[in-house]
Amino acid sequence: MNGLIDIMQLRTDEIDALIKTANDIIGNPQKYAQACAGKKLATLFFEPSTRTRLSFEAAMYELGGHVLGFSEAASSSSSKGESVADTVTVVGYYADIIAMRHPKEGAPLVAAMKSSVPVINAGDGGHNHPTQTLTDLLTIQREKGRFDHLTVGLCGDLKFGRTVHSLISALSRYEKVKFVLISPEELVIPDYVRQEVLQKNNIDFVETRDLEAAMPELDILYMTRVQRERFFNEADYIRLKDSYVLTVPKLQSAKSDLCVMHPLPRVNEIAVDVDDDPRACYFKQAQNGKYIRMALILKLLGIEVDAQ
Amino acid sequence: MIVNPITNGIVLDHITAGKAMDIYKILHLDSLNCTVAIIKNADSKKMGHKDIIKIFEHIDLNLDVLGYIDPGITVSIIKDGKVKDRLHLELPQRVTNVIKCKNPRCITSVEQELPHVFQLTDREKGVYRCIYCETKAKNRV
Numbered sequence: 018m019n020g021l022i023d024i025m026q027l028r029t030d031e032i033d034a035l036i037k038t039a040n041d042i043i044g045n046p047q048k049y050a051q052a053c054a055g056k057k058l059a060t061l062f063f064e065p066s067t068r069t070r071l072s073f074e075a076a077m078y079e080l081g082g083h084v085l086g087f088s089e090a091a092s093s094s095s096s097k098g099e100s101v102a103d104t105v106t107v108v109g110y111y112a113d114i115i116a117m118r119h120p121k122e123g124a125p126l127v128a129a130m131k132s133s134v135p136v137i138n139a140g141d142g143g144h145n146h147p148t149q150t151l152t153d154l155l156t157i158q159r160e161k162g163r164f165d166h167l168t169v170g171l172c173g174d175l176k177f178g179r180t181v182h183s184l185i186s187a188l189s190r191y192e193k194v195k196f197v198l199i200s201p202e203e204l205v206i207p208d209y210v211r212q213e214v215l216q217k218n219n220i221d222f223v224e225t226r227d228l229e230a231a232m233p234e235l236d237i238l239y240m241t242r243v244q245r246e247r248f249f250n251e252a253d254y255i256r257l258k259d260s261y262v263l264t265v266p267k268l269q270s271a272k273s274d275l276c277v278m279h280p281l282p283r284v285n286e287i288a289v290d291v292d293d294d295p296r297a298c299y300f301k302q303a304q305n306g307k308y309i310r311m312a313l314i315l316k317l318l319g320i321e322v323d324a325q
Numbered sequence: 326m327i328v329n330p331i332t333n334g335i336v337l338d339h340i341t342a343g344k345a346m347d348i349y350k351i352l353h354l355d356s357l358n359c360t361v362a363i364i365k366n367a368d369s370k371k372m373g374h375k376d377i378i379k380i381f382e383h384i385d386l387n388l389d390v391l392g393y394i395d396p397g398i399t400v401s402i403i404k405d406g407k408v409k410d411r412l413h414l415e416l417p418q419r420v421t422n423v424i425k426c427k428n429p430r431c432i433t434s435v436e437q438e439l440p441h442v443f444q445l446t447d448r449e450k451g452v453y454r455c456i457y458c459e460t461k462a463k464n465r466v
Contacts, residue, residue, distance in 0.1 A: 100436050121432040123457020127439065142430045144458055209459050213446060 020115075020129045020136035020317060024147040024183045029190055031316075032154060038312035039155050039305070046079065052315060052322050053082030059112035060086035061104065061128075062139070063095060063119040068281055068303060069139050069148070073116045076310040085112060090120075102131040109133040114317055116148075135317040143177035143244075148313060149280050150183040152306040157237065159305065160276045160298055164191040168234050172199040172261050173241035173286055175206040180280045181241060182210050189220050196222040197231045201260045203253070204243070228261050232270045238263070240279045240286050240299075264288045268296065278302050328362045328379060335386065336401040337378040342366050344395050345376035351390060351423075357382065372397075389417035393453075416451055419444050424453065424462045431458035 021027070027035075042049050058077040062070050065088065074084045095104060101119065105128040108115055115132060117125045118139040125138035125145075140146040157164060169188060171181050175198055185206070188194045196215070198206055205224060215222050225231055232238070243258045245251075262285060263277070279287055279299040291297050315322065340348060345363045348354075354361050359382035369375040383402070391398055392414035402410040424443045426433045433439050433455070443453040443462050453462040 100438070101432065102436075119432070120430075121435055122428065122430050122459075123432040123455070126457055127432055127436070141432075142458075144430075209454065209461060213452075217447075 019132055019134070020125075020138075021147050021313065022126050022129050022136070022138045023145050024150040024187045026147075032151070032187070035151060035309060035312045035316060036155050036158050038315065039308040040159075042308050042311050049080055049311065049315075049322055051081040052320055053077060053080035053318065056080075056082040056114070056318060057112040058082060058084050058086075058314065059108045059115045060084060060088070060139075061108065061115055061117045061119075062086065062088045063090040063117070063124070064140070065089055066118055066140065068306070069118065069146075070116075072303070072306040073137075073139065073148075073310055076307050076314060079307070080311055080314060082113075082314075086116075101127045104128075105132040105136065114314060137313065137317070140179060143179050145183055146179045146280075147183055148306070148310055149180045150187050151309040151313065152302060153180065153184050153239070153278060153280070154187060155305045155309045156278060156298055156302040157276070159301075161236065161274075164188060164194070166193045167191075167236045168195045168197065170197040170199055170228075170231055170235040170238045171241070172228055172238065172263075174204045174243045174257075175200040175241070176204040177244055178241040181206070181239070184239065185210055186214050189214050189218050194220065196220065197235065198222060198224045199226070199228050199231055199261065200224075201226065201257055203257060204260070228263070229267055229270070232267065233272070235271065235275055237276045237278060238271070240277065240283070242279075242282065242284050242286055259285065262286055262288060263291055265290050265294065268294060271296065328364065330406065331379055331381055331403045332406050334359070334382050334403050335380045335384065336403060337380075337391070338375070338399045338401065339369070339372060339397050340376035340378065341395050341397065342372070342374040342376055345378055348378060348391065348394060351394065352386065354378070354380065357384065388412065388414060389420055390423050392417045393420045393423055396451075416445055416448060419456075420453065426455040426458065426460055427463075428455065428458050428460040431455060431460060433457060 060070050077084050101124050109132050114135045116137045116139045119141050122142040122144035125141050129136040175181050245254050275296045276298045277296050362379040364377040366374045396414050396416050398414050400412040401408050421440050421442050425441050442456045444456050446452050446454045
C-alpha cells in the first residue's frame with residue numbers, strides 16, 4: 018500500500034524508528050529544516066479540522082517543503098460530484114504526498130488504491146486516524162518511557178472515537194497492557210474492536226461506566242469528546258455529551274505519575290483547571306503531533322537525514 | 326423421477342439442504358440454455374439431507390462466490406461421462422460485489438461505482454468485513 022491508512026500497517030520496529038526520528042527532530046530541528054525542499058504536501062480535507070490540518074502543514078513547512086490543498090468539501094470538486102479516486106489521481110500530478118481527511122469511512126483507502134503518490138489517512142469518519150495514534154504513542158513514549166506494562170483508561174465516546182480504536186489496536190501488540198474502557202452504554206467500543214483486537218489477542222480489558230472507580234489503577238487516562246458530527250440524531254448527542262467530565266477533585270485518587278491525554282479539541286470533558294496539573298499531557302501531545310508527522314512525511318517520501 | 330447422468334458438465338454436490346435455489350439465483354443459472362437439474366433434500370449419509378445441482382454444460386463458475394455461500398460444496402467436472410476433476414471449496418479470502426455494505430458511513434454508500442469488497446477476517450467463525458469500513462457482513466446467504 019502506498020502511504021499510511023491504518024496504524025496496523027506499521028510493524029512495531031517501524032513505529033520505534035518513527036519515534037526515534039521524531040525525538041531527533043525535537044532535539045535538532047535545524048538539521049531537518051531543508052529536508053523536504055522542493056517537495057509539496059497536498060492537504061485534502063473534506064471535513065473541517067484545525068489541529069490535524071495545521072499540524073500537517075506546520076510539519077511540511079518545518080521540513081522546508083510546500084503545502085497546497087483545501088479545508089472543506091465545499092471548496093473541492095467533490096461538491097460537483099467528483100469521486101475520491103479522480104480527485105487523488107489529479108492531485109498526484111501536483112503534489113508529492115497527500116494527507117486526506119474524509120467523513121466517509123474507507124475514503125483514504127480508496128485514495129491510496131488509486132494514487133500515484135503516498136496517501137496519509139488524516140481521519141476517515143469514526144474509523145481510523147493513524148497519525149493521531151502515532152502522536153499518542155510518541156507522547157506515551159516520552160512521558161512513560163515504555164509501551165508495555167501499562168493500564169490504559171479510555172473514557173468517553175468509545176464508539177465513534179476513531180483515535181481510541183487505533184490506539185487500542187496499536188497498544189495491543191505490547192506485553193501486559195490492560196485497557197479500562199469507560200463509556201456510557203450507548204457509546205461502547207464497536208464489536209470489531211472488542212472481538213477481533215481484544216478478545217482475539219487475549220488482551221486484558223474491562224468495560225465500565227464508572228470513571229472515578231477506575232481512576233486509582235490507571236497509568237494513562239485518555240479522555241475523548243462526544244462528537245456531535247458523528248450523530249444522526251441531535252437528541253442523542255445532547256443526552257450523552259456530558260457523560261464524563263474530568264475535574265481536579267476526581268484526580269485526587271489518581272497515581273502521581275498518571276498521564277492525562279486527549280486528542281483535542283475538548284469541549285467540557287476536561288475542566289480547564291486540570292490544565293495546571295502536572296499530569297495533564299494533552300497540550301504536549303498536540304505539540305508532539307507535528308514532530309511525528311514530520312517523521313512520517315520523511316519516511317513516506319524516502320528521505321533520510323543524516324543521524325549524526 | 327429420472328435425472329439423466331451427465332456426459333459433459335458440472336455437478337455441485339453436498340450443498341447444504343435448502344440452499345440450492347439461492348445458488349441457482351446467485352450463479353445466474355436461469356440464464357443458461359442447457360439443462361439444469363436441481364435436486365432438493367436428497368438422502369446423504371454424511372449430511373442427512375443435501376441438495377445437488379447438475380449443469381449439463383461446461384460453464385465458468387465463480388468458485389469464490391460458491392465457496393462463500395456454502396464452503397462444503399464439492400464441484401465435479403464431468404467430461405465424456407467421467408469425473409475429470411473434483412474441487413473442494415473453502416471460504417475465499419475476498420469476495421467482490423457479493424455482499425453489499427450497509428454502513429451508511431462507508432464510502433461505498435456515496436460512491437456508487439466502487440466495488441463492494443469483503444475480506445475474510447476470521448476463518449474459524451467465517452467472519453467477513455468490508456475492506457473500507459470494517460463493518461461485519463451479516464450472516465452468509
